[in-house]
Amino acid sequence: MKRLKQLKPGWGVLPVVIFLAIWEIVARLSLIPGQFFFPSFSTVVMEFYYLTANGVLGDNFLASLVRVLIGFCAGSVAGIAVGTVMGWRENINKALNPVISLFYPIPALGWLPLLMLWIGINEALPITIVFICSFFPVLYNTVTGIKNVDKDYIQVARTLGASDVKILTTVVMPLALPNIFTGLRLEAGMAWRVIIAAEMVAIPTGIGALMMRAESLIRIDIIIVCLIVLAVMCLSFEKFFTYLEEKATARWR
């Protein structure tokens, strides 16, 4: 049983290996009509190597990564800050909630035409889109997390002589962390999806733009390379926040 548990992580790779093998076989045996539109896995790997070696993939990936990191960090920090104030002070929540409720349902990409006109087509555009994409969900999760903290914990801290700021920083925020991390985890992946879409539509650099160029050249292998990079990044970002959340809360949850 112990040996089985030790082997367990390895089993997760097996379906992926099977999937890749089937892909390779199907492509090589030309089982799907229009072979040109369905490159084998090995072709995609080779293309990945070429794109990496000549720096094209690296440059575009870096451009997307920087935009995601800046937009996501700024949006999350702002979301946590405003969410904390709204969750902690009911009067501020009442004042801001109607406005935020109005903007929250708008998909981040829905802002694109407006922002193209307001900001112009430059680096600030995709960063702003990612900012919007991250800000609202993180804000809502923060507000919910803070409001869900049992009022008894606050009362206890008060009787122990803690000030409001002390209660917020040492009791409320730590207990709201699981909710906040849920928002961050979900939006970390979403930020990548949004940046790709924005780059496809309006920005000449980045993974999304590379995909659009590949599409115009009918380079399916490059498109698949970009999709794999996108999938890995979405997954990595989500896993990173799952790891952080566990680090921060697993001891006491």
Add this chain to the structure above:
Amino acid sequence: MPSIKLENISKYVCRDVSLEIFDRELLVLLGPNGAGKTTLVNIIAGLTDYKGSVLFDGVPVDGLPASKRGVGYLFQDLILFPHLDVAANIAYGLKAQKHPVSEIETRIDRLLRVMKIKHLSRRYPKHLSGGEKQRVALARALAPSPRVLLLDEPLSSLDAQTAKYLRTGLKQLQRRLGLTTVYVTHDLQEAEEMADRMAILEDGHLEQIARPEEILFYPGNEKVSDFIGAPNILDCDYCHSLGQGVMEVGCGGLSVVIPHDRDLVHRIAFFPRDVYISETRPPGPGVNRFKGTVAGIKLADDAVRIELKAGENSLLAEIPHHIFEDMDLAVGKEVFLILKLRRIRVYENRDL
């Protein structure tokens, strides 16, 4: 430690409650659920607004927030901070009040030893048992050296055996530290064990405040009597020692043997549930077995209450429904009563 005075306190169900808790006294607030006990404790702690005035040592503290009142509060659900380990939970108040680090460490170490939880210092609350949590919560409340200790049904979530063990420890600690303490419970036995005095609350109204034995033997009104279980209270006409730690007392024509051997017995009391009824003469020696007549029968939800006439006394007995159904009791019927010796409470003749 300060005395606490509540003057005309009104909030929610509480109406015009005035009472005083003396310096170093343990006052038990006793009453059914919804009587306003927790509300009063929250008012003393400064956790809620209220009408009226609260004074510590004669000084009004109404304007002071909870963080400045210097109270240690042990909540009903204990409410340990789940994200802090035991040592950090206990240190929380000291850090919040910005005590020096060396002092914090010394105090935590002392409290961990006093509460016998030193081995738990690095554990998180989710890994603690109910009794351990209770001790950690008490240590946390005591850490900032509060002037007043408020305990809101702190043992209600524990099993009976652990609760009894902790009750004894709690009482000893309160005595040793000389803390003015308010202890909330709805359990009469717990209240009797803990209290220097008891305050009976019903529907937000203070019905009686007195020593436990005074409340048992001299319930202020019918509400109090009903709440404490409507004990049969008999005045004693005479008493003399039989040796071996027992005495014989005469109460309205009944000769009752009681487990007592000092002073002059003034009154005895026993609860209706401690009176057995038999339709036939019970076997064994004739001690604490009396002839009586059924004077009334009242069916209640939880039991059947039988009013009895025995000697010159009117007594109340309480029997479960299924036993009542097996018996053939009717008003006017002659029955035998048996009193449980160890359940008879004794009030010595001394000034109230």
